[in-house]
Amino acid sequence: MPVSHVYLDHAATTPVDPRVLAAMLPHFSQTYGNPSSVHTFGQQADAAVEAARRTAASVLGCSVSEVIFTGCGSESDNLALRGAAFAERERRAADRLLISPVEHAAVLQTARQLQQHHGFHIDWLRVDPHGRVAPDELRRKLSRETAIVSIVYANNEVGSINPIPALAAECRAMGVPFHTDAVQAASQLPVDVQRLGVHLLALGAHKFYGPKGVGALYVKDGLALLPWLTGGSQEHGLRAGTQNVPLIVGLAEALRLTSLERSERNAHMTVLRDRIISGVLERVPDAKLTGHPAERLPNHASFVIRGVDGNALLSALDLEGYACSSGSACKSGAPEPSEILLALGLPPELALGSLRVTVGKDTRPEDVERFLDVLPPAVDRIRRMATVRP
Numbered sequence: 001m002p003v004s005h006v007y008l009d010h011a012a013t014t015p016v017d018p019r020v021l022a023a024m025l026p027h028f029s030q031t032y033g034n035p036s037s038v039h040t041f042g043q044q045a046d047a048a049v050e051a052a053r054r055t056a057a058s059v060l061g062c063s064v065s066e067v068i069f070t071g072c073g074s075e076s077d078n079l080a081l082r083g084a085a086f087a088e089r090e091r092r093a094a095d096r097l098l099i100s101p102v103e104h105a106a107v108l109q110t111a112r113q114l115q116q117h118h119g120f121h122i123d124w125l126r127v128d129p130h131g132r133v134a135p136d137e138l139r140r141k142l143s144r145e146t147a148i149v150s151i152v153y154a155n156n157e158v159g160s161i162n163p164i165p166a167l168a169a170e171c172r173a174m175g176v177p178f179h180t181d182a183v184q185a186a187s188q189l190p191v192d193v194q195r196l197g198v199h200l201l202a203l204g205a206h207k208f209y210g211p212k213g214v215g216a217l218y219v220k221d222g223l224a225l226l227p228w229l230t231g232g233s234q235e236h237g238l239r240a241g242t243q244n245v246p247l248i249v250g251l252a253e254a255l256r257l258t259s260l261e262r263s264e265r266n267a268h269m270t271v272l273r274d275r276i277i278s279g280v281l282e283r284v285p286d287a288k289l290t291g292h293p294a295e296r297l298p299n300h301a302s303f304v305i306r307g308v309d310g311n312a313l314l315s316a317l318d319l320e321g322y323a324c325s326s327g328s329a330c331k332s333g334a335p336e337p338s339e340i341l342l343a344l345g346l347p348p349e350l351a352l353g354s355l356r357v358t359v360g361k362d363t364r365p366e367d368v369e370r371f372l373d374v375l376p377p378a379v380d381r382i383r384r385m386a387t388v389r390p
């Protein structure tokens with residue numbers, strides 16, 4: 001590892017806050033009972049889970065009966081989509097899923113499986129070039145046959161924020177459940193479910209300085225969901241399995257700190273994000289910002305850079321000591337452009353040159369300045385290599 005390794009990939013995951021770790025530790029070896037057990041050990045574990053549920057409910061602005069702990073953000077999305085799709089089909093014969101093409105794979109692939117194996121149909125919402133869905137578009141595509149609508153709160157690849165309160169209002173007017181994937185948004189945007197007006201909202205703790213392997217789903221009271229992890233009656237019967245007490249405690253503490261420190265963190269990160277955006281656009285020829293210029297996550301800068309292979313650039317930056325990300329996935333040596341960037345209308349050759357730089361609450365301005373010095377020559381080298389290739 002180079003001497004200074006700077007992490008600029010907070011949209012992928014974040015380090016566990018030491019205060020969160022401290023809150024979790026006693027629950028590995030001291031409060032180790034099974035929350036479902038009757039004895040004192042069980043009662044202590046159950047008390048820890050229920051205290052965490054109260055904390056999460058107070059940040060979400062909902063009642064404790066509306067918070068379900070899960071194993072990750074993806075699982076929360078799965079439970080929302082699958083759970084509502086099957087329940088709504090049973091209840092009112094609605095068998096259509098209405099989603100945007102720029103959802104995270106946790107939603108996209110779940111919808112596709114419901115279509116391919118379970119007889120549901122997918123209707124696609126048109127997005128603007130920044131990846132946002134307009135309330136008018138949702139109104140046009142909603143129908144009584146829509147079982148569930150799912151629209152991401154803030155996009156993980158391009159950082160654009162959707163107008164969730166207006167979108168959710170369209171669904172409420174039509175009596176259709178609305179799910180938002182807030183896995184990326186929760187680290188920076190308010191997640192008050194009353195103000196958002198949603199029926200379902202997914203969280204994943206590792207995006208907001210909590211541990212990996214734990215998530216939560218808000219489920220509005222009265223909304224029927226068919227559980228798909230069946231067994232015991234944990235989590236109000238919606239997610240069987242002995243609860244992971246330390247991780248649940250960690251999620252709640254991380255969410256509490258995030259909500260408490262949100263404005264201070266965002267103010268710090270916005271300055272760094274804007275510096276990255278202006279620095280890259282000034283210093284790297286043929287670089288273009290992706291995502292909305294203003295309605296974007298405070299920590300999120302994303303670009304496409306012409307004539308550059310995104311994965312080659314990531315490796316070059318890594319060698320210089322900078323960890324960033326690209327939307328393109330390398331499948332058996334052949335890079336493939338991100339499905340999300342293609343859905344925004346970018347040509348494949350441009351989409352292959354994507355770069356995502358996401359700062360965190362502890363990123364330092366001097367790291368950003370050094371990054372801006374290192375990036376242009378790295379881009380230059382990759383472009384030169386690409387032109388000498390036979």
Ligand SMILES: Cc1ncc(COP(=O)(O)O)c(C=O)c1O
Pocket residue numbers: 011012072073074075077104106152154155156181182183184204205206215
């Ligand atoms: C928008 C969005 N949804 C869902 C997920 C999946 O979350 P997890 O990794 O906790 O399963 C991610 C993770 O990158 C995400 O960014």
